[in-house]
Amino acid sequence: MRPSVAVRVPATSANLGPGFDTLGLALSIYDELTVTVLDEDRLVIEVEGSGAAEVPRDGSHLVVRAIARTFESAGRRMPGLHLQARNVIPHGRGLGSSGAAVASGIRAAQGLLADEVTFGDDEVLRIATDLEGHPDNVAPALFGGLTIAWTTPAGPAHKKLLVHRGVSPLVFVPESTMSTEVARSLQPAQVPREDAVFNVSRSALLVAALTQSPELLLAATEDRLHQDYRAEAMPHTSALVRALRAEGFAAVVSGAGPSVLVLADGPGARLEAAELAASVVDAPWEALMLAVDVKGGTVREPAEGST
Structure with missing residues (x-):
């Protein structure tokens, strides 16, 4: 397992008017996260920026839950971790802060396990959607650009599109x-x-x-x-x-x-x-x-x- 990783995840805007629960756009505001593996089985969580006073500092933290779920999906046990989060995406404003937290945790777990486990995009989106409830925010947070997200009997799916440079x-x-x-x-x-x-x-x-x-x-x-x-x-x-x-x-x-x-x-x-x-x-x-x-x-x- 890698000892430490740094993650950056964009804000998102979902719906975009008529595309209710389907369309999402990644925007250039970013939450940043550094995760370091600890020798001891404990959590240390430091948060600054938007929502810092309200978010929990234990295993119920959404980033920690996303890391744990990704480790579980890989059949691995989550180690003790030190999280340092810098939140820039405004909380509760319709810019995908919870989706960004989920995406941050998943990407962090991927980075820590990169030498042992490979995650496909479908698996990553499934984990994120399980935690977030629907894929329209987490898809652009994970993959960027304009995304179309939908669900199938096999799970959530997405298509990423490039946006015209004039937008x-x-x-x-x-x-x-x-x-x-x-x-x-x-x-x-x-x-x-x-x-x-x-x-x-x-x-x-x-x-x-x-x-x-x-x-x-x-x-x-x-x-x-x-x-x-x-x-x-x-x-x-x-x-x-x-x-x-x-x-x-x-x-x-x-x-x-x-x-x-x-x-x-x-x-x-x-x-x-x-x-x-x-x-x-x-x-x-x-x-x-x-x-x-x-x-x-x-x-x-x-x-x-x-x-």
Whole structure:
């Protein structure tokens, strides 16, 4: 077993408007983790950054659970570990912080076991989905880029796609948080057939817009399946999305919210969207001008470059 590994995992934005529980995009904000094997059978957990005051410091920590599950899948016993986590991805803001934690743990376990065990992508995604509950956030966190995720009788599956270089992501992050469980509870069990058909068409169009035709992003990000049902729980988010879309910007709720993702069709349009948002909101929002991450979760020895 390797003595120590360093991991970096990107933030993610899921749904992307119409692609509910299916589409996800990796973004260039990163959580970093260093894991060192201890001689003693104990856990030492150090956390700094977002959520540091709230996350547990024992075996219930999501990163530790992911490491343990990966070791179990390999038929190995998890050793004592020292975890040093630097959390940059905002917690509870719809940017995939829990998916990143799961991906971090899995990649760390892979790195520690790299000389003994080889994990395929399907196995990695299965472990991650078992822990996260659905694959739309963990797939881009693990593999990067734009991912389409779905489930089969044999388990979860994904397809990674390269995003058109003209797509310029912009994320507005508020001070407030939103629970994914609360957001999901606002979803109806059934939706009108015409709304379902509408979202099928827009989801297909969105894949084309993100990979080939960014000029179609506004139409491609229309949604009737989930955002309107959650609007009352996130009034400031909903108002910002409406204001941006009214001016032609492809704005959507990021994941379960309350952050807002804008998929601009170029750096100039992204700057215009940021200026517009600053003029219409009456609460503090942090504007993050990001890139699409293409690598996903990476692992290296602490003194080396990422692999």
